[in-house]
Amino acid sequence: MGRYFLPRKWRMPKLVLGLILFEFPFTVANLALFGIAAPNTYRTVLWRVGGEMGFNSDPSQVAYAAYNYQEMEIPMVWSSLNTNYNMYIGVVCTFFYLIKSALWLLHVFYPILSLILHVSLTALWAASLYIQTAPDTVDPAHQNKGAPWYITKSCNIVSDKRERGYCMQAKSAFAVSVIMLITYAIFIILSIWSLIPTPEARAARDSKIAERKAEKELYASSPYDQEMTAEDQWQHMWELQQLPRTPGATTGHAPWAKVPATPRTTAFNQLQGAQIPQAHQEHYAQPRSPMMAPPQQQTYSSVQQQMYSPPQQTYSPPQQTYFPPPDQVQHESVAYAGVAPQGQHGYDGYPYNGKGKGTAM
Structure with missing residues (x-):
């Protein structure tokens, strides 16, 4: 042939x-x-x-x-x-x-x-x-x-x-x-x-046939390529080239274990209470030079992190009213009326001498 x-x-x-x-x-x-x-x-x-x-x-x-x-x-x-x-x-x-x-x-x-x-x-x-x-x-x-x-x-x-x-x-x-x-x-x-045909043309033809044969044997050795047609393989390679190159962290050995990490993804993970991978934290913790990230991008990321920072919730214990027994009021010089003390000496700075309101020491 x-x-x-x-x-x-x-x-x-x-x-x-x-x-x-x-x-x-x-x-x-x-x-x-x-x-x-x-x-x-x-x-x-x-x-x-x-x-x-x-x-x-x-x-x-x-x-x-x-x-x-x-x-x-x-x-x-x-x-x-x-x-x-x-x-x-x-x-x-x-x-x-x-x-x-x-x-x-x-x-x-x-x-x-x-x-x-x-x-x-x-x-x-x-x-x-x-x-x-x-x-x-x-x-x-x-x-x-x-x-x-x-x-x-x-x-x-x-x-x-x-x-x-x-x-x-x-x-x-x-x-x-x-x-x-x-x-x-x-x-x-x-x-x-x-x-x-000239001898040079025959030699070029033989080399081209040898290259095609080698490519065919290479494709035949891969079971993944056997399941796909030539058009599907070309489409698959084209789609892979169109994927954006975003930083990610490897959570496994498979190629699909790459999880892309963006500031928006990090903010949503914080809102949902998810644990951010260590690789992502190290990626955003390291300083960026002005050559790597323009001022607009840094400003946008900082504003974005502020926008999606989770709200801080403070916990205050319920306030209880404390009424001491009558005998204790007569013998002690300080009476507690109002909010119960929060510690052993929570209200020591407000003595009461029986005349009007207590004054701060």
Whole structure:
């Protein structure tokens, strides 16, 4: 499998580019010349001029045969097939030239595509040249078994200026057709030559096959990759790359044991009464340099911690009213009326001497 392949690179890319540029003016000239000749601008005129000079049959003979209900075949070189067929080829060649130029600019004009395209176009032009040089043997007295007179002879033999111009146009169209056929033949030769792989191309192909085989064996050795398709693996790797890189603490040995820690998460954990991991406390306890955290971020984190700090609750024991027994009131100099003492000497700083309210010492 690795020894037989179709190379995608041209052996002489500069020559191919030169042929593409060389083909452009002749493609335009071919379309213009055969567009002027269609449908019958000068075909019948050249036929008549050649008949008058005795180079071929005369169109009046065909008209005379048709008038007498006789069958007389029109020579292919003087029929409408000659002009219409070549005009259609001009349109097709222009269309494929635009496609070929676009493929070359996109670097996808491979030799195999060039071979298929130019073999087809060469066949069309070969048929065109056969039609343009078809024999004229309708008239037994004036038979022409070769190319018509405007190709084999000079146009100066015609005295009329307009007819001489038609002769030059027909000769130019035939010359353009020959050039197009030769250009496409060169394309075919270059395509076939480029499709023959070189030793360097074979070596590069073998190395690429070896790399693909090694990657396939690597993927086959992992049971996790066997459960996923290539598209799923690519999607999974893309999702992993999109995850934000936040600091976290490892609570286990598994890769999913990473718990991200943010100031907001810490504040909510404090509100819920959860125990913050030691790694998180050390992370937020260490000082931050101005280069690592901008002033806006530090201010936001401090404000956020103040906003989500848990409320401090104070516990006060219930107050009880203490009434001493009567005998103790008579013998003691200090009477307690009001709030019960909170300790052994809770109210020693407020003595009472029986006169009005107690005063502070």
